[in-house]
Amino acid sequence: MQSKFAAAIAQICDEKHIDARVVIEAIEAALAAAFRKDYGSPEQKIRVVFDAQTGLMNVYQQFDVVKTVADREFEKTVADAKKIRKTAKVGEVVEIEVTPKEYGRIAAQTAKQVIIQRVREAEREAVYNLYKDREGELLTAQVQRVERHGDAFIDLEKATVILERNHQIPGERLYNGQRIKVLLEKVARNEKGPQIIISRTHNNLIKALLDLEVPEVREGIVEIKQIAREPGIRTKVAVAAREEGVDPVGACVGQKGVRIQAVTDELGHERIDVIEWSADPVKFLINALSPAKIVSIELIQDQKLAKVYVTEDQRSLAIGKNGQNVRLASLLTGWEIDIEDFVPTVGAEATPAEGAAPSETVVKVEEMAVQSPRDRTVAEEKVEKSSEVMPQVTIRESADAPPTEVKPTEEKPKKKTRKKRAAKKETPEVGA
Numbered sequence: 001m002q003s004k005f006a007a008a009i010a011q012i013c014d015e016k017h018i019d020a021r022v023v024i025e026a027i028e029a030a031l032a033a034a035f036r037k038d039y040g041s042p043e044q045k046i047r048v049v050f051d052a053q054t055g056l057m058n059v060y061q062q063f064d065v066v067k068t069v070a071d072r073e074f075e076k077t078v079a080d081a082k083k084i085r086k087t088a089k090v091g092e093v094v095e096i097e098v099t100p101k102e103y104g105r106i107a108a109q110t111a112k113q114v115i116i117q118r119v120r121e122a123e124r125e126a127v128y129n130l131y132k133d134r135e136g137e138l139l140t141a142q143v144q145r146v147e148r149h150g151d152a153f154i155d156l157e158k159a160t161v162i163l164e165r166n167h168q169i170p171g172e173r174l175y176n177g178q179r180i181k182v183l184l185e186k187v188a189r190n191e192k193g194p195q196i197i198i199s200r201t202h203n204n205l206i207k208a209l210l211d212l213e214v215p216e217v218r219e220g221i222v223e224i225k226q227i228a229r230e231p232g233i234r235t236k237v238a239v240a241a242r243e244e245g246v247d248p249v250g251a252c253v254g255q256k257g258v259r260i261q262a263v264t265d266e267l268g269h270e271r272i273d274v275i276e277w278s279a280d281p282v283k284f285l286i287n288a289l290s291p292a293k294i295v296s297i298e299l300i301q302d303q304k305l306a307k308v309y310v311t312e313d314q315r316s317l318a319i320g321k322n323g324q325n326v327r328l329a330s331l332l333t334g335w336e337i338d339i340e341d342f343v344p345t346v347g348a349e350a351t352p353a354e355g356a357a358p359s360e361t362v363v364k365v366e367e368m369a370v371q372s373p374r375d376r377t378v379a380e381e382k383v384e385k386s387s388e389v390m391p392q393v394t395i396r397e398s399a400d401a402p403p404t405e406v407k408p409t410e411e412k413p414k415k416k417t418r419k420k421r422a423a424k425k426e427t428p429e430v431g432a
Helices: 004-016 020-038 078-084 105-131 203-213 248-253 255-266 281-288 312-319 321-333 373-389
Strands: 046-050 057-066 075-077 093-097 138-146 152-156 159-163 179-190 193-199 222-230 234-241 271-276 296-300 305-310 336-341 392-396 404-406
Touching (some): 004 020, 004 105, 020 046, 020 057, 057 078, 075 078, 105 159, 105 179, 105 193, 138 203, 179 203, 203 234, 203 255, 222 248, 222 321, 234 248, 234 321, 248 271, 255 271, 271 281, 281 321, 305 312, 312 321, 312 336, 321 336
Parallel strands (some): 057 075, 234 271, 296 392
Antiparallel strands (some): 046 057, 138 179, 152 159, 179 193, 222 234, 296 305, 392 404
C-alpha cells in the first residue's frame, strides 16, 4: 500500500513534471537543514536517508579521518574512526547515526522552505531543458487569462508563459480558453529561471504557418526567400520553386485560396500577398509592387535606390493604403523605392515626367491624328499594355553616372504538352 508521503510525492511530480528522485533529494536536503537548525551547527556535515514508501528517515553525521584532530566536531583520529568502521583510513569519511526523535516548529518551517525552493529550481530546470532546443518552433497554446494592461498568460506544454502585449497582433482580442498558435522566439536562462519568449508578430510565424499548411514548403520543393510584415495589416512573402515545373505561388495559395486562407484566419484575417522571388532585382521589384503596373524603373546601385515610374491611375495601387504596398515592397526587396508619375504627352513622341528616365514603351501618336479625348485614351491604353510586356530599365552606378539602359530578362514560355491522339483505324468493309 502506498504511503501518504509517496502519494504526495507522486502528485508533486505529476503537477510539476519533475522526477521523483529530485523531490526526494529536496526532502533529504530540507531535513538536513532542519537538523542543523535544532541540533547542530551550519558547518556540520549531515546526510539524510529518506524512505518515501514508509515515510521514515535516518540522519547521519559525517567526520573526516585525520592523523591529528583539530576540531572534534568535524574530525576523528584513525583509532576513533576504527571504532565506527574497522577499515577506516586517513582521508576517508566515517559517519554515525544521529536521528532525532522530533523536530521543533522552527526547524519544520526551515524544512518546508528548503523543499519549496528545491522543487521550484527543479521545475525551472525541467522547463528549460524541454524548450532550449526548440527555438523557432510553432506551438499550439491556450489562453489562460488576459490582464487589464493587455498581457496574456498562455498555457504551453508543461509551462505557463506570458505573451506580452507588444508580441500580440495589433487589434487582436484574446479571450480565456482560446487556442492560438505562437512562435517560440527565444529561450534564455537568468537568475529567476528560464525566460521563454513567445510571439505572434514575428516574421517566422508566417513561415511556420506556411510550413504547416503547404506540403511543398514542408518538403522543400518551394522555398520561402523573404518575408516583409506589418502584423495585423499586411504581409508580403517571396517564394521560389526548387524543382522545375512547380508554381510556387499557386502551391502556397492553394486551390481557391484554401491554404493561404487558413494562414490568414489564424492571424486575424491579416492580408497575405504571395509573390514569386527572382534573382533579377528588376523583376523582383515588379513582382513586389504588384498589382500596380510599372512603366519604367531606374536603379541607382550605390544608393540601393529604385525610381519606379507609373501612370497616374496606377499610383495609388503602387503606394497602397497608408503607403503599405511600397513600404513592404521596399522591406522585401532591400531597395529604397520612390514612386514617380509617368505622364505620356501627345505629339511627336510621348515622353516621361520631368526627371524620369526615357522609356522604350513610349507610343508614337503622330499618325493617329489625335483630335479628341477618345484618341488620347487609346494612346494611353497602348502605353499601358506596352509597359505590361517589358518596362524600360535604366541602371546607374551612382546618381551622377551616365545611365545604362537594359532590358529585364524575359521568362521563356512554358512548353505545352499535347496529348497524342490515337489514329482511328478504318474498319474494312465486308462485302455481301
